[in-house]
Amino acid sequence: MPPALRIGAEEWEYLQERIQTITDALEHQPGDTLKDWEWEIKRLAWSLHDIAQDNELRQKYPSRRDAQRAKLYRAEGAVERRSRLTTVVDQQICLQSVLRQDWFRAWFPELTPDRFVVARAKTQDRSTHDADPATRNHVLSFVDAAPDTTVLHELAHACHYAWYQRRTAPHDANFAGILLWLTVSYLGKAVGRQLAQGYVTAGVKFTHVHQQPGYADARAAAKLTNTP
Numbered sequence: 001m002p003p004a005l006r007i008g009a010e011e012w013e014y015l016q017e018r019i020q021t022i023t024d025a026l027e028h029q030p031g032d033t034l035k036d037w038e039w040e041i042k043r044l045a046w047s048l049h050d051i052a053q054d055n056e057l058r059q060k061y062p063s064r065r066d067a068q069r070a071k072l073y074r075a076e077g078a079v080e081r082r083s084r085l086t087t088v089v090d091q092q093i094c095l096q097s098v099l100r101q102d103w104f105r106a107w108f109p110e111l112t113p114d115r116f117v118v119a120r121a122k123t124q125d126r127s128t129h130d131a132d133p134a135t136r137n138h139v140l141s142f143v144d145a146a147p148d149t150t151v152l153h154e155l156a157h158a159c160h161y162a163w164y165q166r167r168t169a170p171h172d173a174n175f176a177g178i179l180l181w182l183t184v185s186y187l188g189k190a191v192g193r194q195l196a197q198g199y200v201t202a203g204v205k206f207t208h209v210h211q212q213p214g215y216a217d218a219r220a221a222a223k224l225t226n227t228p
């Protein structure tokens with residue numbers, strides 16, 4: 001294991017200032033080519049938050065990694081749980097039925113059923129999604145009696161990963177948009193409306209899937225492969 005990285009408060013402040021300066025400069029530049037750099041800078045800032053040893057400093061510069069997570073959980077709490085999937089087999093069946101729908105396959109051609117592993121959560125407090133960049137497989141782990149909305153939440157992480165890898169926060173506006181779209185498409189408009197209302201009440205920002213860069217890229221790729 002590599003040794004834990006420690007830096008002093010002064011160096012840390014200096015790095016934070018440099019990152020802010022670069023971020024500000026990038027914000028005033030036009031064009032999409034700078035977006036990748038912007039993401040790199042953001043990721044660097046989050047890393048610095050993580051390695052800061054001093055609690056006061058950590059609070060002064062809170063992590064921006066996952067600002068929407070708590071709000072999103074609250075919004076999901078507004079959705080009526082109509083079915084609870086009590087076993088791994090039930091969760092697997094629910095997942096597979098979404099993966100095999102035409103609309104899903106058209107949008108996420110690389111998320112084929114064989115790329116998914118469904119497992120029982122190691123600790124009983126949280127369902128999780130893990131992507132393996134090497135194999136491009138996704139492991140979804142569920143707690144007991146996780147409802148179908150949780151299956152969609154973890155699947156939305158796989159979709160978000162397919163479009164954006166790890167360049168953005170896991171529960172950002174694009175993620176919320178994908179989750180809403182999965183909910184409407186699979187559980188119907190009435191449940192989708194409950195989730196959308198939950199977003200508004202909890203203050204969750206979301207970007208409609210049709211307006212996302214990942215959607216535009218997926219459409220472009222589909223057109224290319226369909227060209228004879």
Ligand SMILES: [Zn+2]
Binds near residue numbers: 153157
């Ligand atoms: Zn999540």
